[in-house]
Amino acid sequence: MKLPLLCFSLAFLSLASTRAFAQAAGADIVVSEDFESTPVGQIPKGFTKTGAIGVAEDVAHSGKHSLKIEPAEKGGRFISLPADKVAALSGEHWGRFYYKMKTPTPLPVPQPGKPNASIHCTLVAAKCTSPLANDPIELRLAGLSVNSTGAFKYLYNVQPKAPRSEFGVSAKGLNQFSDQWTLIEWHADNATQTYQFFVNGEEITDITMHKGAGQFEKIEIPPAFQTYSVGWTNYQPASGEGFTVWIDDLALGKKRLGPVAAGTAKK
Numbered sequence: 001m002k003l004p005l006l007c008f009s010l011a012f013l014s015l016a017s018t019r020a021f022a023q024a025a026g027a028d029i030v031v032s033e034d035f036e037s038t039p040v041g042q043i044p045k046g047f048t049k050t051g052a053i054g055v056a057e058d059v060a061h062s063g064k065h066s067l068k069i070e071p072a073e074k075g076g077r078f079i080s081l082p083a084d085k086v087a088a089l090s091g092e093h094w095g096r097f098y099y100k101m102k103t104p105t106p107l108p109v110p111q112p113g114k115p116n117a118s119i120h121c122t123l124v125a126a127k128c129t130s131p132l133a134n135d136p137i138e139l140r141l142a143g144l145s146v147n148s149t150g151a152f153k154y155l156y157n158v159q160p161k162a163p164r165s166e167f168g169v170s171a172k173g174l175n176q177f178s179d180q181w182t183l184i185e186w187h188a189d190n191a192t193q194t195y196q197f198f199v200n201g202e203e204i205t206d207i208t209m210h211k212g213a214g215q216f217e218k219i220e221i222p223p224a225f226q227t228y229s230v231g232w233t234n235y236q237p238a239s240g241e242g243f244t245v246w247i248d249d250l251a252l253g254k255k256r257l258g259p260v261a262a263g264t265a266k267k
Helices: 003-028 083-089
Strands: 029-033 048-050 053-056 066-069 075-080 092-101 119-129 136-146 152-160 167-170 182-189 194-199 227-234 245-253
Touching (some): 003 029, 048 053, 066 227, 083 227, 136 167, 152 194, 227 245
Antiparallel strands (some): 029 245, 048 075, 092 182, 152 167, 182 194
16 A cells, blocks of 8 residues: 555656756756757857758757758758857767758769778867867767768767878767667767767767876867867768758757657658
């Protein structure tokens, strides 16, 4: 007879914990954008854009709006955070969004003199100063590499200026694009030189790095960023019209932000 009371108590505690977490998390959130208040064809207030990108209502993970990246053979289509939001990320942050691909996805276009065609793509990029070499670098916090069959690997990549060469680490496992919403999360910490990446809640440990304080080699996470962008850039040409991608439920903050329940998403 005590079981119902116990269940009620546990449920109450769970609800109280959830509310407490939500209240605590509010102060830790730097960006929370579901694109619902942004008119179709526009981008959120305060952001800037590069390339063909804007809010659409043809597909959504939650609500009715998402950020649509229009197809292009190659190049960048992304939105960049306002300067105050970039500064607020400081030395450690977590990020999250859902993405969805138009399928079938394009393939790499073969290039003269290169037997293995591939496409390097970036979804999250930040410009900053290297804590190792004190030179300008672009930190690519969420990226992937597509091979000639259309399969891809997630990767972390850093692009310095010449004469230094780019470097990074890629996952071992191959993935296939689908038209389902995929949750990605990332974590970067300057103090411990840590990088983590998660797909649908599961950490991709192949690209996890815990270098330790002051150990900047092959990671180079800075104490601050100058710019921070989210979208899609493919550096090599894609077949056909190129990649079409939707992004929804974007969030950046000081703690892990977790998943968002799907709403009345359009298909």
